[in-house]
Amino acid sequence: MADAVTPPGTVPARAAEAPRGARGPRRRADAPPGRLRRRLSTYWYAWAMVAPVVAVIGVIIGWPLVRGLWLSLTDADEANVERRIGVNRIEATYEFVGLDNYLDVLRDDVFWDRLGWTVLWTVACVGITFTLGLTLATMLNRAFRGRTLYRMALILPWAIPAFVSVFAWRMLFNERNGILNGVLGNGGIDAVPWLSDPTWAKVSVIAVNVWLGVPFMLIAMLGALQSIPAEQYEAAEMDGANAWQRFTNITLPGVRPVAMTVVLLSTIWTFNMFPVIFLLTRGGPAGSTDILVTEAFRLAFVSSPRDFANSATWGVLILLLLVLFALAYRKALRKQGEVW
Amino acid sequence: MRRSIGTTAVAAALALAATACGGDGGGGDGESAGAAGGELSGTVTFWDTSNETEAEVFQALAEAFEDEHEGVTVEYVNVGFDDAQNRFKNAAAANEAPDVMRTEVAWVADFASLGYLYPLDGTAAVENQDDFLPTPWASTQYDGQTYAVPQVTDTLALFYNRALLEEAGVEVPESLDDVVASTDAFDAVGATPLYVRGDDPYWFLPFLYGEGGDMVDAEAQRVTIDDEAGVAAFERMQSLVDSGAALTDTSDGWENMMSTFADGEVAMMINGPWAIADATTALGDDLGVAPVPAGGATQASPLGGWNYGVYAGTPEADASFEFVRYMSSAATQQRVTEELSLLPTRASVYDAESVQANEMVQFFKPAVDVAHERPWIPQAQSLFDPLRVSVQAMLTGSASPADAAADTGDAYRDILEDWQ
Structure with a gap:
């Protein structure tokens, strides 16, 4: 600069x-x-x-x-960090323990379980959100009556604070008196344990996150689509290309630079999407929907004494994973000739 | 503008990491300190954790303190019960805590062990100490000192729907076996006997105590959740659900319990005095309350309740002590009971006519007298999370009762270092 x-x-x-x-x-x-x-x-x-x-x-x-880096190399918890109580100051007494915390975490099955689900959750959310966003954007990128209305409606989830939508979804998902099971019940289908069954809970959290994430994808892709010159489509039509050919040969390459960025951003956001998981299921049932950040939160704020060192360790590991992902992603892009 | 995607990604990741470390603010700063010439002055900030129905009454009571002491301003703050423990700890470590905190019985040892609570022995906060009931009083002790003053006490009991029990021709059950035996009778009237909370481990404790078990033995420093009685408790809960005698959910348990009970889908639920107001609204005179049904060994439910703690760093110590004395006085407790049917912690209050006439108090008092004390150790609150996970794992079929008990025990030994 x-x-x-x-x-x-x-x-x-x-x-x-x-x-x-x-x-x-x-x-x-x-x-x-x-x-x-x-x-x-x-x-x-x-x-x-x-x-x-x-x-x-x-x-x-x-x-x-x-x-955070420093704390992850110590045995800090709330009983030995510095505290100020009135006029008294209690000095910190935690000690440097080297990489012990990292070894403990990496040897623990819990970390690998959570990592597996976090990766699955991220891939599923980003994949579905991107596909839906691109589809909707393509459908909306043309002139028709009420286009503005449609666009507004699809962007609506963005206008609501995430925690409000998540609570609303939680009420919809309620197994006994939620609207979803009410509708299914009228159709003669048994109640689905949306948030009480490990597999259904996973489906539910992904569904809510997709609902929340589509508007961002939609807007970004709509912008990308509008930057593609109309002449290209006209030329293709003249050459007799059908809709699918126009989509794969003009639209997809045209939105590529934007798509790459939003997929990267969306991956990072989803990887650390704390509110959806925490407010919808609290990581339950039995930890089946806990992603890495919710587990780190549990260590730092739920257990007592609150374990700052281990929580920091999880935080640093999450950061490392994301940085590694970003670097690999960048390398892959370079290989394909993207100038970034 | 050309920009490195790597840098962008790192910056984005950092920004996310940074936003995850938000802090909680809290106000506890008064302008003037202590008593001047015998007259109290200053601002007492009081964090209350009571629910919506209760909050109105407590706020009115707290603010009435200003009438008695003109120089004192009471700043009433209602904080959500869910994160109150953490908010207080965050604020307390940064010298921003409220002067007076409504402290759950199991939090006292935790806060006191970290040095956040003022030792109250010999201060104005403790008045007529012998009048306090022994079990709530025990929860205020840590390391031989008094760190809090009891506010209300409670325990779990069986709430039942009189009309449904009559319709089904079922007597109020005395044991869980009776509950299971009544399944067909309730089925005939389109109801399930009992609602069991699968999302909150506190509600598991009556089963555990009922089989003669406990989470830990604090004196012997031994984890007992995975012994024979502990496994039996897990098995008991699972069999209640399997036999169709109980409904359960591993999420939204409170809402579902209250709504199914109100709608007559379940005839009974296990709940505490804090639910009396809501349950009465729903059922009116049909609401009955009885001791928790016995398990294989005995009939017991956990002792709960709330205390007042004074922040160790408060600049308004004198006013705070006086405030705690006032809030825990017999007169204040009597008003709380009259308006909310919560159980007083002073023996003398139970002699008052209005309290004696209160139906809920009549029932709950004997239950509280025999309530099972919980371990008053700093880690008490963190014993719940592993239990919640294990109960959920069992109810969703991913762990057997024996595995669930064993997993909980392992987690406890991680939390309580050097315990057996």
């Missing part, structure tokens, strides 16, 4: 400096302050512009991250 706003005139200054530095041993006493001052005087504007961002990112992301 700093380079982007480098004023002209910087280059001569640097050029002038170079020969002097090359002429014998530099006098350390006065050279650095001079350089610093010169740098300040040329870049001060850039630094001033960047400073607030750096400060904010440092405070809200950098510090918690560093602290």
Whole structure:
């Protein structure tokens, strides 16, 4: 960013400096302050512009991250961290334990169980959401009566706070007096234990997350579709391409750059989609819908004493998984010639 | 603009990680401190965890304290029961906790072990100590000191629908075997005998105690949930459901229990005094209350209830002590009982005419006298989560009762280090 706003005139200054530095041993006493001052005087504007961002990112992301990393290498829980009670300050007494927490977590079946379900949950949610979003976007990307109305209706889930929709869904799913089972009952079908059976609970949480995620996909894909020049379709039609051929040969390549981004974002969001799981099933029944973040939450906030170290360990592992995924994804894109 | 996708992904992941660490704020700062010349002043912040029906009464009572002490302002805050324990802990560790906290009986040891509660022995908060009933009082003790003052006490009991029992020709059951035996009779009138909560392990405790078991033996530092009696309790719950004598859900248990009971789909449920108001609204005079049905060994239900704790870092200690004294006084407790039918913790209140005439108190008092005390250890609250998971696993068929008991026991030994 700093380079982007480098004023002209910087280059001569640097050029002038170079020969002097090359002429014998530099006098350390006065050279650095001079350089610093010169740098300040040329870049001060850039630094001033960047400073607030750096400060904010440092405070809200950098510090918690560093602290989380540190806690994951200790045996910190709520009984040994620093506390302030009135005028008394209780000093922290937790100790560095190296990678013990990581070894414990990785040796534990619970982690691998949760990871398996988290991956399945992410793939299912992103796959279904993307397919639905693209289908709906294609259907809406043409002129017909009431198009605005349809678009509004499909974007509606976005206008409702997620926790409100999740609670509404929970009432719909209620096994004994929910509307869904009421409708099924009228059709002569037995009540489905939507949230009480491990398999159905998984289906239910995925369904709700898809419902919540479609508007984002829809809008993003609609935008992508509208950026495809109409001439291409006209030319294809002239050549006698049918609808399916136009879709696979023009639409799909056309939306590709946008699709790649939204799939990546959606994957990261879904991987860490805490509210849907927690508010709908609390991870139950018997932990069958617990994803990695809800398990980390349980460690940090439900057990007593609250286990900050283990929770941080889970958090760091989640972060690592996502970073690895993003890097692999990027590499795959590069291979296919995407310039990103 | 060209941008590295790797950086974008890392930044996005970081942002998500950062948002997951939100903090809870809490207000406990008063402007002036303590008593000046005998007259109290300052602001007492009181966090109440009572439910919607109860909250109105408690708020009115708390704010009436201002009438007695003109210099004191009471700031009443209702916090949800679900996350109250965590919110208090977060606030307490950052010196932002309320001055007075409504503390569940099982939280006292937890808060006290972390140094968040003010030792109340010898302060104005404890008045006429001998008047308190011994079992609720026991829950205020940690490490030989008093850290709270009892507010209300409770236990679980059997709520039944008189009309349905009459229609089916069934007597109020004394044991779970009686409940199972009545299945056909209730079936004939289109009802199921009992609702059993499969989503909240607190409701499992009557079964556990009924078979003579317990979660842990705190004195011997031994985990007892997976012994013979523990396994029997899991088996008992499963057989109730399998035999059709009980309905259960592993989610939305409270809503389903209250609605099926109100609609007459189930004839009986196990519940506490806090449900009296709602159940009376639904059934009116048809609501009957009896002791929990006995299991294979005995008839017992867990002791619950609430205490008042004072935050150890409060700048308003004197006003807070006085507030706790007032809220736990016999007069205040009597009003609570008159309006909400909650059970007082002072022996003298039970002598009051209005309390003696209260039907719910008449029933619940003997039940509370023999209620089973829970282990008053700091980890008490975390014993519930593994139990919840195991009960759900058993009810959804992924674990046998014996496995469920064994899994719970293993989890307890992880939580309680060095216990057998």
